[in-house]
Amino acid sequence: MKNTMLTMALLAGFAAVSVIPASAVPQAYAANYDKALIQEVNDRYERLEAKYRGMYEEDKKKSTDAYNAFYGQIHGEQRTLDKLLEEDLNYLTTLLDKDYKSLAEQYSGSSHRDALNAYKREINPKYSSGALWKYATGNNENYSSSTHWNFATQINENYSSSLMWKYHNENNPNYSGSTMWDFSNEMNPKYSGSKMWELHNESNENYSGSTMSKYRLGNLSRAEAEEKINKILIDGEKDLQSIRDKAVASLENTEKNTIQELTALRDTTVKKVLSQRADSLEGIMTLRKQHFGGGLEIKPLYISFDAIKVIIDGELQTFEQPPVNKDGNVLVPMRAIFERLGAVISWNETERSVTATKGGTSIYLQIGSTQPTVNGTPKPLEVPAQLVNSSTMVPVRFISEALGSEVSWEQAAQTVYIKTK
Structure with a gap:
């Protein structure tokens, strides 16, 4: 009997719930929104995204083209330097070897043997610590710590921490933390937390908690939604432009500084190479004059990266x-x-x-x-x-x-x- 009465009471309660008037349902579930406004906002966002993604692609191409142009230029200059130094070393080696043979014929006595051997060592580019060896090794980009090695490594984009490596990575959208990586992500609506992601979601009526979602569900009036989304998109575009300006300025600054530093390093390398050449030849000629008298006429070396x-x-x-x-x-x-x-x-x-x-x-x-x-x-x-x-x-x-x-x-x-x- 008690169970029967309890069952009847529960059924009565359910009946009471089922007769709640429709007017009592929250407005969020009975919103009457304008689909045209939803579409208008969506179109406006898509135009904004297309505009800034297009700008990003243009900026990336410009920066990449500038990098490639300088990379080609500086490596072309390195090849020019290699060629000039190789030709000069061959010239000096041939000239000095011919001179040694001539001196050996003139001073064939035993009294000049030590002087001839000393001269031969100094003009041998493979004799460690000899005068011409110092010039040859200073020119060798594969000889660690040489003047030319330092220049060669700094223009190598694959040599970690080199100037060209840093420049390359700043332009690489796949290198985490780089300027182009940050720039790319901020323009990406799928990158969580980015500015474009934020604007995309605010414009999306299906994104929970967004402005347009609240409007669709009736939590914002049309006027409120329009005012809010308009401010979000206007401020958002200002932010996107600011992000772009900052990225472009950073990329241009990296380009400018890298070109200045590597050009200065190139010129310093040339000065050091020419200085070592002068020192080596001075040492050789001093030794020659001391033991045999006179000197040789040696052509000067001109190093220029201009075509003319x-x-x-x-x-x-x-x-x-x-x-x-x-x-x-x-x-x-x-x-x-x-x-x-x-x-x-x-x-x-x-x-x-x-x-x-x-x-x-x-x-x-x-x-x-x-x-x-x-x-x-x-x-x-x-x-x-x-x-x-x-x-x-x-x-x-x-x-x-x-x-x-x-x-x-x-x-x-x-x-x-x-x-x-």
Whole structure:
């Protein structure tokens, strides 16, 4: 009897629950939302994502292209250095070996045996601690701690912690913690916690707790949802642009610093190599003069990474804008060549012309014109003075000869020789 009464009571309770009026159901389950607004927000987000993903791809390509261009340039310069040093070592070895054989014939007596042996050791590039050995090992990129080895490792993208390795990784979206890795992730709607992930979710009506989900479920009115999502997307775009600006600035700074550091290292390497060459030859010639008298005429070594070299009075010139060949005429930076040859120049912006004077000589030259004058007399040119990468370039032969210098061209070495003395 008690069980029957308990059962009846429970059934009565269930009956009471089943008759709760529909008006008492929470609005979250009876929302009447505008699907058009949902679609509008979704479209707006997708346009935003496409815009910044596109920017990211453009920025990545630009940065990668810049990296590849410099990588090719610096490794091309290393190959040039290798070739020049190998040729020079072969030249010196051949020259000095020929000299040794000549001396051995002249001084064949036993009294000169020790001096000849000492000379032979110093000119042997394979004799450890010898003068030419020091030069040879300093040039050897595979000889650890050599001058050239340091340069070779720093431009090697696979050598951990090298300058080129760091530069490469900063541009690598797959290298954790790099600038490009951070940039890529922030633009990725699937990367948890990223800015694009946040905007994607806020715009998604099916993402629990998002602005558009709350609107769909009736927890936000249309006006509230529009105001909130509008602010989120506007602020979000500002954040995306800020992220992009920061990433691009970081990549450009890495590019600039790496180029400066590796170019400086390249130039330092060249100076050290040339200094070691001079020291080695001085030691060899000192020994030769001490025991046999006299010396040898040895060609100087010029190391330049420009396609065309300019040597004035035996000194290799360096220019911010390298010389170029236009229709068989070598053009060099105007101001640099005038000043190096001892001329004083003045620039006329209105005429886009330059007047250079040295002693009793006055040269007038106008950009784009093939009719310069020397002391008022026309001196026609085959090619005019012109702008190359924002630098005013002038024909080196005309300028040099007009200022009283001798000019010669060596085709094989692509070198202009100028003598002012």
